Amino acid sequence: MKRRSAAHLALAAVFVLTAFVGAGCSEKPDLTEIAPLKVRVSARSTSLNQMKSDGLCAENTSGMLTRSATARLSVEHRTLIEEENFDRERIFDAISRAYSLPVADVKSLFAEMQPAR
């Protein structure tokens, strides 16, 4: 697996935080394209957190949500997960382009920052 420098990791972590939490450094590149995505991600966070605590879905190591293989999910649940993953992918892509980082690095950094599962 490709190794990343500590500085690289730290920088990327900030970028990811910027994208999802809205708190970031002062000299950030233009990430306006992800603003509407952030709104949507934020809007569904409560539902998704509930689903996570109900065991319906979980974060994987690639920064994406995966549905439980055994729990009973409705089509609505599945749609929420898919919409979230779709938005995340576009956010990861935007950050990757803005900071010239591999998408995989952004994803795995995001995954590492998730609360322990």
Add this chain to the structure above:
Amino acid sequence: MRRIILFLVLISGLLPVASASAQSGEISALRQAAVARAPVILRLKSSGLVREGANGLLEMTATLTEQDTQVLQTENRDRTAAFALIALKNKLPDSEVRRMFASAARGSTPPSPTPTASPTTGSQPTPSAPPVSPPGSTPQAAPATTPTPPPVAQPSPTLSPAPVPPIVPAPQGLPSKVLNRPAVTLYESPSEAAPRLRENLPGFSVYYVVAESGDWMQVSATEGGSPAGWFRAADVLPWRHNLAVRFAHEGRGNRQPVPFFGARTALESTLRLDSVERLQILESASGKPDRSVATAAGVVAVQPALVDRNQFYVLPILEHQAVTPREFPALRGEARLLRVAAMKQTGASSPRSGASAPGRPAMDIVFVMDLSSSMQPFVDETMKAMEGLSEKLANSSMAPSVRFGFWGYRDRSPDQDFGGGEVTKNFTPQLQTRDQFLATLKSVDVSASSAGDYAEAVFTGVKDAVEKSAWTQGAMRVVVLIGDASSHPPGHEKNPQNLSAGTVRALANAGDRAAYILPIYIQRDSPLAVDDVRVAQPQFQELGRNPNVSGEGLYLQIAQSDSPAAFGTEIRGALDQLVARLDSAADFEGRRQSPSSPTASPAVAQNAAAMADSIFSGAYLDWLAFQPAEGTPVDDSLAGWAADKDLAAPEVQALDVVFLINKSQLDTLVRLLNQVIDAGVRSRVRGTNFFSSLQSVVGRTAVDPSTLSSSAALTETALMPDFLRVLPYQSELLTLSQDEWRGMSAADQVTFLDRLNSNIQFYTDIARDPSKWHPLNPEDNREAHVTALPLDRLP
């Protein structure tokens, strides 16, 4: 562990009805008729338009004129009748007579125009001529007066060799399977002189074909297992799809018992008759006034009056053919003609036991009521109705035979549920007598607050009542559903089990015995209620689609302006009717009279008493199906043709086709549905092509995703398991194409996906229920156990 009788004896023989002299006379008449037909038959055979089949009947190989078709049908009908008479006279199984006849007839090329071969006097079989020949037969005449041959249990060496049934290759990708006939032998090598590994095998065990050699077949007991030995090919029947039938609703319902015909042509001829003639044949098959008409029509057996639905039984389907009203105008829609195998029950039946002894029907009545805040007046009215019932029961001998239960349901929210997230509550862990139940009703409490939305957990309430009530063993089961709101539909966050009305109805049908649901919907006047009734009506109606009750699903709708007083009247009427019918059933049960047949009913009942009457009829027939069968004459084994619809009322299902699916296949099905749902969701969210989405969803599975993107329909993809692709049913999943998907509205797409999701729920419940899995062979391990999945429950 519950004893499993794999293949139950389900067929009552029709044939032992004629006296010896009558037989001779009938055969003589049949022979004379055959002589008259012989020139036509010979012409058809020599021109290759018909041929001798393996079952002793003529088969069409090309389209015939209407006149020739009639001659052919008459010939086969007469042959069938003659086979039956000869079998009776010679104490041979009908199948053996046919086999011997077919062997001789198919071996004689070109056929000899000597249709006078007499089956009349119990001819001794010889290698050159079978002992019996129905009219129109071609071999030489047998000596006219020879001793009756011995039973076939010890086959005479002079018997003609049995014909080898054609072993139809299994569909691509599926193992070739066979069923052994009853009482056959498994040999060490392909020779009758070889050591016998097992003798007198029980009929219809499943074997997998390992190799074929001439008229012999090497088999293994498990798929891919080591060879178990050799069967004569004539001793097995090909079984391709793991398809079987069960008698619809287990009891007779309001349909005639299913007749089995010796030949498909005889069944087809019957389907072409007018309704009066068909009914005459069906009644004759039941012995009314005698069986001569049915026998002449080619009926060789009939469903017994009583079938124990507690037993796991299957009648394997050997062949099937879909037919339409275009071919048979009597049909209301597509139907299936099925050639099924059946055999005699060798084990003891298991008479039901429990509180309700034979001859004394009992009934459990369980109320399932919405207990949201507005329902208190209806609880009160139910209590009044129960009080009114007390006098009737007090003066009736039926009191000990009726038990009551009560379940409440609410909505899934912290201020509405029964605490701890429970949306249902069982107020009667043990079903109660009327007096106990009155006390219980006084303790029923409705919710203090109103829920945020209109719908309630109706489906969960009914499901819990059906599955978790302490039903009295052997009693009829009636569920009275009372609510003023629809259920949260599948996919709604407050319906986490994704229950649908169809799923709950199927669960109600699937227990040890069916639960009969009497749904009462109270329509409020509020604007929200106006919208709700459009959702509730089909839900309640589907729940009221009780087995053995014809017509649309029944439910009663009471307008708020009339309630709760009107409700009180209705519920009293329903309870009174149920108990009155129970009382009268007990009275005439001893005389074994048939209950009155329910009639088709409008979707919305006029009153609860009428609805209760229909429900009682259905439940009573279901109860009858539990009764130990009385000594019905049975044939040893046979393969007969039957239609899956009632021949007298073709809108009524007579046979349910089931697919015997193992756990691995069920897992595959669940995985496939999950992939399709995920692909559908992905396609909707991302606006991508459905099959491209499927490609992404499948990802790194065993299936090459590149095979998906260009597919025109799901059935063409490598995802589709072979066992599903070859099944004879109309699948909305298999035929799904990109165009069809794109042509659906957004709402239709969600509905489609919801339906698939409900199936996952249904399959998962089955997978987790050990009582639903059965071995096909005694030596099968658990992974090879199967469950009977109705074809209409496949996606």
